[in-house]
Amino acid sequence: MHGFALRSHMAKSVRPKVWRPHRCSNDFTLPFSPSVEAVLRSVLAGEAGEALVSALTCDAELQELTAITSEPGATGQSIHSDDNWSATAPRRLTIFLALHNVVDEAMGPTRFYPGTHAPCCFPGERWLPPTAALAAERQSAWFELRAGDAVLMDSLTWHCGGANASEWRRTLLSASFVAPMAGGTGDDDASLHKLARWLGRSSV
Incomplete structure (x- = not known):
């Protein structure tokens, strides 16, 4: 798990259409608008993109x-x-990009459990799904996170994601990349x- 300080002005300018449910947290698929594409290019231009290439390859x-939104x-x-x-x-691998400052724990920021991402992290080298007792x-x-951090x-x-006990909406941009499968996907648009x-750059 890595953290990256990007803080591009692009992260502050994106304005995805937000569905505002009452007192709940939701994920919704973003339209591939020019502003969203610009933000994604910006976040991948630095260390985050290089880390993805190292772990998953250019393919x-x-x-x-x-967009993950948590209402007060x-x-x-x-x-x-x-x-x-x-x-x-x-x-x-998934990138979580802060679209605004998330510096107050009352906003319910995502909590991560380091050392749970692979079988080698567990006794007997057998990966276990989370339970309250294990956690x-x-x-x-x-x-x-400041706006633009990832x-x-x-x-x-x-x-x-934690409970949002603040007066502020918390919104993150989430982008997931998957390593190429052997033999490819068969998708001409891949x-x-x-x-x-x-x-x-060109794929390898």
């Missing part, structure tokens, strides 16, 4: 692009991982979603 594909009064999430371990599944035995951490997370990492495209 990694953008799998999901969402939203309850916290249960501890979870985005994927379950499989020896045959391609690795997936109680481990330390969690959250990061103070955290990079393996999809197996245990994590949860190159449009490859990491190489966002980095302005």
Whole structure:
């Protein structure tokens, strides 16, 4: 898990259409507008993009692009991982980009459980899904983020969004990239979603 200080003005200028439910936290798929594309290019232009290439290669594909919004009064999430371990599944990494300052714990920032992203982190080298009892035995951490800061997370990492006890909405841009599968996807349009495209380089 990595943190990156990007703080691009692009992160402050994006204005995704927000669905405003009452007192809850939601994910919603973003339209691929020019402003969203500019933000994604900006966040991938620095260390975050290089970390993705190192872990997944330039042929990694953008799998999901969402905005995660937590309204004031939203309850916290249960501890979870985005994927379950499989020896045959391609690795997936997610970037969480702060669209505004998230420096107050009352806003319910995401808590991460370091050392839960791979079988080697567990006794007997067998990855375990999170439970309340197992989580109680481990330390969690959250990061103070300024607009444009980002955290990079393996999809197996245990994590949860906290309750938003503040008066402010909390919104993160989330982009997930998955490593290429052996033999390719068979999708003629796959190159449009490859990491190489966002980095302005040729895939390997």
